[in-house]
Amino acid sequence: MRNKKQRIAAMCAVLAKNPNKLYSLNYFQEMFSAAKSSISEDAAVIKQAFEDVGIGRIETVAGAHGGIRYIPSMPQAARVLLLKELTEKMTDTSRILPGGYMYIADLFCTPYYVDGMAQIMAEWFVGARADFIVTVETKGIPLAMSVARILNLPLAIARRESKLTDGSVFSINYLSGSSRRLQTMSLSKRMIREGTRALVIDDFIAGGGTVKAICDMLGEFMIEVVGIAAAIVNRYPQKKRISGYRAIFELEELSETKIEISAC
Amino acid sequence: MRNKKQRIAAMCAVLAKNPNKLYSLNYFQEMFSAAKSSISEDAAVIKQAFEDVGIGRIETVAGAHGGIRYIPSMPQAARVLLLKELTEKMTDTSRILPGGYMYIADLFCTPYYVDGMAQIMAEWFVGARADFIVTVETKGIPLAMSVARILNLPLAIARRESKLTDGSVFSINYLSGSSRRLQTMSLSKRMIREGTRALVIDDFIAGGGTVKAICDMLGEFMIEVVGIAAAIVNRYPQKKRISGYRAIFELEELSETKIEISAC
Known part of the structure; x- marks a missing residue:
């Protein structure tokens, strides 16, 4: 994946297509060959964007079996x-x-x-x-x-x-x-x-x-x-x-x- | 919408949730209060990202009733x-x-x-x-x-x-x-x-x-x-x-x- 913007684009598509499914940060790390810290930053950007537009929230689940999931809502x-x-x-x-x-x-x-x-x-x-x-x-x-x-x-x-x-x-x-x-x-x-x-x-x-x-x-x-x-x-x-x-x-x-x- | 990354995030979610639906660029211009040229740039980023990850393509339809649509595929x-x-x-x-x-x-x-x-x-x-x-x-x-x-x-x-x-x-x-x-x-x-x-x-x-x-x-x-x-x-x-x-x-x-x- 070339850059941060493209990573965010692909991550959003995966999350939006699979609502309420928990994805480990590791899943995205492997998908994009990126550092965990980068994925966390991306998730924060997405979270803010989804909330601003009113299309749902990104929930973070802590722990070894944690990750992020997209909980959609309708504006x-x-x-x-x-x-x-x-x-x-x-x-x-x-x-x-x-x-x-x-x-x-x-x-x-x-x-x-x-x-x-x-x-x-x-x-x-x-x-x-x-x-x-x-x-x-x-x-x-x-x-x-x-x-x-x-x-x-x-x-x-x-x-x-x-x-x-x-x-x-x-x-x-x-x-x-x-x-x-x-x-x-x-x-x-x-x-x-x-x-x-x-x-x-x-x-x-x-x-x-x-x-x-x-x-x-x-x-x-x-x-x-x-x-x-x-x-x-x-x-x-x-x-x-x-x-x-x-x-x-x-x-x-x-x-x-x-x-x-x-x-x- | 605060910045380009967030705009891309929200746009991807909308497209991914509504496959094969044609959205005019105007739709996103209004959603984000952004210029048409910015939306076109965002669409290009998204297109590249989706192709890189193999989750589909963004099709551009020209003309007054044109716009962009997401045609999903499975990696x-x-x-x-x-x-x-x-x-x-x-x-x-x-x-x-x-x-x-x-x-x-x-x-x-x-x-x-x-x-x-x-x-x-x-x-x-x-x-x-x-x-x-x-x-x-x-x-x-x-x-x-x-x-x-x-x-x-x-x-x-x-x-x-x-x-x-x-x-x-x-x-x-x-x-x-x-x-x-x-x-x-x-x-x-x-x-x-x-x-x-x-x-x-x-x-x-x-x-x-x-x-x-x-x-x-x-x-x-x-x-x-x-x-x-x-x-x-x-x-x-x-x-x-x-x-x-x-x-x-x-x-x-x-x-x-x-x-x-x-x-x-």
Whole structure:
């Protein structure tokens, strides 16, 4: 590496691409054939730059197994813009579907929106010391995976139908809050470990029945749910089957002619 | 922003977090209250640094709507390490499940592996001028979304069962190559546009029946499939129902006592 500026450039890219991953200073020393003191100086420059622009902080972990990690955050202006844009998109009446539904699958499959919502959620739970993320297929998977990526945690996907490739599974039957239909959810035994801590991420919470079912299932394995978040929570029913969740948006009204949604 | 080094640090983070997204120089001028010439100089430093370390290139697009974008690549050493680690994980015989299956769902839900495999695929198709990525639920979704993220494209998820929240859907019935079972796949009409170009990404190809069904369905809408990739392709059956696909790994043998897999 030719000079300090180029070293900083490459270091920033590595850190930014791998959020919440701890890199030893030694890793960068070898990468750039540079002295430890130089890498420390570079880290200080990066730390200041990231804070000035509001894109996160560099955390230093002391000790033999220490190093630096990048904990991203979203600048206030970017957050405002994202929420405004998503609100406009979601309240577009062409999204209204028959039967009181709305089409939003595209927003949960577009990297800019998915990563933006995931970043907001990741900031809520960065201190929660979760061991893994859980979600239920299908629509929330990209969002949950993006949160997992930002927090550098594995994801476990609960499935509606278990597959042969899941190996042994745990299943739970429950009544979905909205339709009062009997639903099944399965989680591969290999995906979870007793006594760990989970974050539950979903795209949409209506009655909370699905999330409650996940929490109940995790509870059977002494897995503590240390956070629950959805991108959108429906205002109705006001009495949910779960509490303590967080949401980015509240769906206030959805009729055949109107969608009202607001950032929480 | 205090100085040039800090400006470079912040610029790198923004570029690295948003691969294949075009940023006008004006965007950075405003972010840092800096002159255009300074931003151009910074971009040149970053370009050189990324190339030296092998983490990608900075592409300059000329003209009024031009700017710079980051096209990531994986350094050769990182690729070798990733493939070695994944091969070791996948050939672990504790992954063997009854009936000739293997448990690999965890690898497709771990950010480091998912992003690594996605990066390899993204490099294959960075010049393919695709408009969107398509996958079939469930296990391949994080991988497909990661490819979508790296290429900055939207993802369309074909579902096994269509949902009310998908709106109007197109469905296709097909015989799955391996089990000869009748399967259904649906794609929301709102997800696709006639005359566009698609990349098909899946976790596993056995006979190729599922991928063929996607291609057939897309063909009905004059959507050109400009690339097909799977993380793993099964060596058997050797005669697939599709051709022209790429894979990262080939599964050579899977019995009750042995898994053999190799990087392609």
